[in-house]
Amino acid sequence: MKYVSTRGGGTPCSSAEAIKKGLAEDGGLYFPSEIPTLTSDELSELCRQDYPHRAAAIMHRFLSDRFSLEELLSDCREAYCENSFPGGAAPVVHPGDGLYVLELWHGPTAAFKDIALQIMPRLFVRSVKKTGDTRQAHILVATSGDTGKAALEGYRDIDGVKISVFYPVNGVSRVQKLQMATQEGKNVRVYSVIGNFDDAQNGVKKIFGDAEINRVLDQKGEFLSSANSINWGRLVPQIVYYVSAYCDMVTSGAIRPFEEINVCVPTGNFGNILAAYIAKCMGLPIHSFVCASNRNNVLTDFFETGIYNRNRPFYTTTSPSMDILISSNLERLLYLVCGSEMTAGYMKSLAACGCYTVTDPIRRELSHVFSGSYCGEESTAEEIRHIWQTYRYLADTHTAVGLHCAEEYLAKVDGKRKMLVVSTASPYKFAPAVLSALGGELPQNETEAAERLRDLTGVPVPKPLDGIAKRKIRFDPDQPIKAEDMPTVVTED
Ligand SMILES: *Cc1c(COP(=O)(O)O)cnc(C)c1O
Numbered sequence: 001m002k003y004v005s006t007r008g009g010g011t012p013c014s015s016a017e018a019i020k021k022g023l024a025e026d027g028g029l030y031f032p033s034e035i036p037t038l039t040s041d042e043l044s045e046l047c048r049q050d051y052p053h054r055a056a057a058i059m060h061r062f063l064s065d066r067f068s069l070e071e072l073l074s075d076c077r078e079a080y081c082e083n084s085f086p087g088g089a090a091p092v093v094h095p096g097d098g099l100y101v102l103e104l105w106h107g108p109t110a111a112f113k114d115i116a117l118q119i120m121p122r123l124f125v126r127s128v129k130k131t132g133d134t135r136q137a138h139i140l141v142a143t144s145g146d147t148g149k150a151a152l153e154g155y156r157d158i159d160g161v162k163i164s165v166f167y168p169v170n171g172v173s174r175v176q177k178l179q180m181a182t183q184e185g186k187n188v189r190v191y192s193v194i195g196n197f198d199d200a201q202n203g204v205k206k207i208f209g210d211a212e213i214n215r216v217l218d219q220k221g222e223f224l225s226s227a228n229s230i231n232w233g234r235l236v237p238q239i240v241y242y243v244s245a246y247c248d249m250v251t252s253g254a255i256r257p258f259e260e261i262n263v264c265v266p267t268g269n270f271g272n273i274l275a276a277y278i279a280k281c282m283g284l285p286i287h288s289f290v291c292a293s294n295r296n297n298v299l300t301d302f303f304e305t306g307i308y309n310r311n312r313p314f315y316t317t318t319s320p321s322m323d324i325l326i327s328s329n330l331e332r333l334l335y336l337v338c339g340s341e342m343t344a345g346y347m348k349s350l351a352a353c354g355c356y357t358v359t360d361p362i363r364r365e366l367s368h369v370f371s372g373s374y375c376g377e378e379s380t381a382e383e384i385r386h387i388w389q390t391y392r393y394l395a396d397t398h399t400a401v402g403l404h405c406a407e408e409y410l411a412k413v414d415g416k417r418k419m420l421v422v423s424t425a426s427p428y429k430f431a432p433a434v435l436s437a438l439g440g441e442l443p444q445n446e447t448e449a450a451e452r453l454r455d456l457t458g459v460p461v462p463k464p465l466d467g468i469a470k471r472k473i474r475f476d477p478d479q480p481i482k483a484e485d486m487p488t489v490v491t492e493d
Pocket of ligand 1: 111112113146147229266267268269270271272273321322398424425
């Protein structure tokens with residue numbers, strides 16, 4: 001298995017190099033030269049295994065050029081242990097009717113990103129060693145909230161690595177801010193940045209592409225890498241939970257073996273839903289995908305019209321992890337459906353004028369598999385209320401966006417197939433919004449919203465979020481830096 005750039009430049013490399021480097025030399029994203037297939041026998045076998053074994057088996061299919069199954073199994077056992085994921089890494093719950101919910105937030109930071117970021121640092125450290133590199137890695141992360149905390153927790157105190165995280169000062173929730181500001185570990189740094197997520201992400205992208213900064217760091221014995229969902233090491237563990245969820249639906253009797261399901265994913269950077277699509281390409285029986293967006297509905301328009309246009313107002317919503325106008329991982333989908341030459345052209349156009357239009361045949365091909373839809377702010381709150389009243393299921397704002405689009409799809413497009421909706425955050429991570437959606441009165445102090453929500457619903461608060469307001473602040477959120485100062489803080493000690 002070789003890894004190539006979605007833009008066709010550079011030389012193909014090994015899985016270890018792709019994970020070490022994060023971004024290809026020509027600015028493209030790494031993708032395997034072919035997608036391995038999952039036979040029906042293999043799928044049946046996976047149904048009998050636990051999560052760590054499923055994870056090692058699936059990941060090995062993509063990484064076997066440089067990783068042994070034993071290495072991966074040992075890493076997966078550690079990453080997905082009961083201590084980190086009490087009750088399982090990716091449980092499927094059934095609120096009722098055709099709705100099944102894949103809960104991805106039972107990890108150490110109560111974010112779905114934990115699933116990738118608990119294993120990725122282990123893959124990364126192995127990858128650096130396997131490529132013979134002795135320099136220290138400096139991980140740069142731009143985050144709209146959850147990635148930052150999950151990456152900090154995954155990389156903290158790992159030898160040979162340091163990590164700097166940048167988040168938009170007014171683009172994350174109070175709890176997310178507190179989680180990052182109180183991060184422990186000797187190799188971590190956290191910065192709030194003036195602007196929105198795209199400003200922080202563009203700042204990081206510029207640093208990666210700046211030859212002078214890279215030269216200065218190299219002299220210090222450091223090299224840059226990313227933990228964002230553009231890194232293949234982030235994406236490959238995400239393929240696993242779709243296969244695992246499908247197996248769990250089979251073993252629980254929710255579906256017959258090989259029965260087709262639909263999948264709805266609340267989407268921002270397009271990493272999570274892309275992983276689901278790759279699972280389908282491997283042979284997992286998924287019929288269609290609903291790409292659910294919030295009010296920042298650039299993807300909804302894209303799937304409908306074939307025009308991707310980021311030149312539009314940016315809204316700050318109650319589902320901030322999806323407040324994104326450039327969905328980086330969409331590039332990998334484009335590569336899969338139209339090849340590297342056209343992808344490179346579209347990305348050039350996106351960089352130059354913030355816009356591109358795919359050809360009509362490509363738009364039609366995508367529309368057979370993907371359906372874009374979105375849920376505005378009022379509908380998000382209504383959905384939280386409706387799902388609670390109907391099923392006694394407590395959903396966070398991001399999950400509610402997914403549930404809204406999923407219910408619409410079940411009612412209007414396909415009511416026959418079971419719908420697997422991905423739940424990406426604990427309701428307690430966005431407690432003020434969830435509480436007010438349920439008609440609860442907001443307390444003066446935002447951090448008390450979680451207690452009120454618990455009193456109102458009786459749903460327990462996940463351990464990682466309990467008592468967060470009482471922990472010591474290490475990185476002051478109220479002293480944001482300017483995006484243009486990001487290179488300075490990265491190169492200083
Ligand atoms: C990151 C995140 C998303 C978006 O996932 P993508 O892979 O970027 O599409 C959705 N919800 C939550 C809570 C997240 O943290």
